[in-house]
Amino acid sequence: MTEFDFIQQYLHRQQQDNELVLGIGDDAAIVRPRSGYDLHFSTDMLVGGTHFFTDVAPEDLAHKVLAVNFSDMAAMGATPRWALLSVALPELKQDWLTAFCDALFALARRFGVTLIGGDTTKGNWVFNVTIIGETPRQHALRRDAAQLGDDIWVTGLLGLAAAALDVYLHKTSLPAAVFAQCEAKRLRPEPRVALGKELLSLAHAAQDISDGLAQDINHILKASNVGATINVDLIPSLPDLRLSDAFLPAQLYHWLLAGGDDYELVFTAAPSQREAIMAAANRATTSVTKIGTITAGRELQLINHAGNVIQLQHQGFDHFG
Amino acid sequence: MTEFDFIQQYLHRQQQDNELVLGIGDDAAIVRPRSGYDLHFSTDMLVGGTHFFTDVAPEDLAHKVLAVNFSDMAAMGATPRWALLSVALPELKQDWLTAFCDALFALARRFGVTLIGGDTTKGNWVFNVTIIGETPRQHALRRDAAQLGDDIWVTGLLGLAAAALDVYLHKTSLPAAVFAQCEAKRLRPEPRVALGKELLSLAHAAQDISDGLAQDINHILKASNVGATINVDLIPSLPDLRLSDAFLPAQLYHWLLAGGDDYELVFTAAPSQREAIMAAANRATTSVTKIGTITAGRELQLINHAGNVIQLQHQGFDHFG
Numbered sequence: 061m062t063e064f065d066f067i068q069q070y071l072h073r074q075q076q077d078n079e080l081v082l083g084i085g086d087d088a089a090i091v092r093p094r095s096g097y098d099l100h101f102s103t104d105m106l107v108g109g110t111h112f113f114t115d116v117a118p119e120d121l122a123h124k125v126l127a128v129n130f131s132d133m134a135a136m137g138a139t140p141r142w143a144l145l146s147v148a149l150p151e152l153k154q155d156w157l158t159a160f161c162d163a164l165f166a167l168a169r170r171f172g173v174t175l176i177g178g179d180t181t182k183g184n185w186v187f188n189v190t191i192i193g194e195t196p197r198q199h200a201l202r203r204d205a206a207q208l209g210d211d212i213w214v215t216g217l218l219g220l221a222a223a224a225l226d227v228y229l230h231k232t233s234l235p236a237a238v239f240a241q242c243e244a245k246r247l248r249p250e251p252r253v254a255l256g257k258e259l260l261s262l263a264h265a266a267q268d269i270s271d272g273l274a275q276d277i278n279h280i281l282k283a284s285n286v287g288a289t290i291n292v293d294l295i296p297s298l299p300d301l302r303l304s305d306a307f308l309p310a311q312l313y314h315w316l317l318a319g320g321d322d323y324e325l326v327f328t329a330a331p332s333q334r335e336a337i338m339a340a341a342n343r344a345t346t347s348v349t350k351i352g353t354i355t356a357g358r359e360l361q362l363i364n365h366a367g368n369v370i371q372l373q374h375q376g377f378d379h380f381g
Numbered sequence: 382m383t384e385f386d387f388i389q390q391y392l393h394r395q396q397q398d399n400e401l402v403l404g405i406g407d408d409a410a411i412v413r414p415r416s417g418y419d420l421h422f423s424t425d426m427l428v429g430g431t432h433f434f435t436d437v438a439p440e441d442l443a444h445k446v447l448a449v450n451f452s453d454m455a456a457m458g459a460t461p462r463w464a465l466l467s468v469a470l471p472e473l474k475q476d477w478l479t480a481f482c483d484a485l486f487a488l489a490r491r492f493g494v495t496l497i498g499g500d501t502t503k504g505n506w507v508f509n510v511t512i513i514g515e516t517p518r519q520h521a522l523r524r525d526a527a528q529l530g531d532d533i534w535v536t537g538l539l540g541l542a543a544a545a546l547d548v549y550l551h552k553t554s555l556p557a558a559v560f561a562q563c564e565a566k567r568l569r570p571e572p573r574v575a576l577g578k579e580l581l582s583l584a585h586a587a588q589d590i591s592d593g594l595a596q597d598i599n600h601i602l603k604a605s606n607v608g609a610t611i612n613v614d615l616i617p618s619l620p621d622l623r624l625s626d627a628f629l630p631a632q633l634y635h636w637l638l639a640g641g642d643d644y645e646l647v648f649t650a651a652p653s654q655r656e657a658i659m660a661a662a663n664r665a666t667t668s669v670t671k672i673g674t675i676t677a678g679r680e681l682q683l684i685n686h687a688g689n690v691i692q693l694q695h696q697g698f699d700h701f702g
Contacts, residue, residue, distance in 0.1 A: 081419055085604070086524050087456035087589055088421035088514065093414040098402060100409035101497050103511060105467035107504035135408035146426035146509045176422055177511070183428035186504065188467045190424060190511035193409065203407050268408055283406070 089176035108185025130251035138193030148183025201266035222319020249323035258340035287357030410497035429506025451572035459514030469504025522587035543640020570644035579661035608678030
């Protein structure tokens, strides 16, 4: 099978898209943007061995490749609309590709995203997605908008993906049922797009948690010239991780704060918005938890219920670490 | 140096851009598209060992990574405006990066393109660029617009990059001065953006020649449901390649028609536009040559001055060949 057969067979699928003038198959795709909307652009490269294991199921890989990009849109409050995918693979295996593309298009369809560009080449397991989303003009959840006294919230449960990875790497063990929950989170993160859109009118700053909460919230603090206090005992996770005697606090804190791969949102909002945020979370069927407060200190302070200060050994995932 | 230092130091440079609401540094960049314009999207992945040699000078690599994407915009008649760059490198070397980024931003600036997204990760020499360009609404040079009786034109000189590659691979030899011209073309293709814009109102179909003229024009023929006759003796190249007795016709034809990496444009236009096209080429300081005619045959026929039919052994570059 040649590159062109591949593109024809799998990527050239018709999708309903009112703004799409010309889809895949020319030197470029053409989009006619809606007036009154801003466009959001983000790109992510996933490399085999670093961001995923190359024996991953094609369905899981397809999900992750798109979902991590949708998560960037969610963090802006943007609705993902179009994606471009580049793939380097050592060989083109018919069955593998069918499973990969079916899962990719299923997720794209679920989020109303059209694939408008693709490049395939021989190489060693690299996937790159560029995602384009939209928000109503001048609305966006930016990192530089946190305000003194804001509540700090996170979505979903943190630390599951990192715990699953540690099991995979034989650094720890978990009961099978707990591991299954963690592994599902690691392999199939659910982008918080619906909540992101709701937060456009409610939150100040937002960011997705892909490299670990401690590192990622620091981007907000730096951009907004503020500090934060977070109570680590409030960070939502699986009770089986939280309450187990099997783990040292340092291990648990690593998962919750620095493990990475959570693809949840951390956002800040005025305390006056608490009820509205809970209602929005309900509409988006996404759990949210208040874990701290924006302070004047310009630093991130981690405390526990007892009021003790927590020190992290590593802040988060460094892509060249 | 960490990933974030890298982004800060090199990619976070301020550029003049009236449509840019928010540049690199958040989960996404924000662009406010101009009304009355369509946006064009394309993505290209370049893998070390396949698309470039990893001992290439960083300045040349930076040029090529961007230029091949600008060429896709030129082929649509679009003006490139924004680019996102993902990089996987085995290590971050200060000097190498400085040279790479300086050359990258110099070329971007020359074409008025803003870098609005970046991802850097550890991996084995992969560069992915997504390019976004614009045309006035409903204007574009599409592959499906060739018409019966159209002239077929190409820009610049073909076959130089393929000849240089064959020297590099010790498959052939060239006089030093000739090799230098060919190698410059291989390493620093000049995207035909200025001419592409001129052609918006003059040409019917267009496509860039990256995989070899014979293969690439076939995309136009297929999309437009037409055929073509091309006189291979009219294909512009270096006289030193054309006239040398050192090369077999098969080798020369391979370079001209199937070698790839030319990044010139092939386009079709009504014969009544010949003078206007020559004038536009002058304004864009880009040479153009008429090499054939669009026919009803649905096939590509290659002939020479003597009227003999030429058969190619390989149609062009297959990315999984």
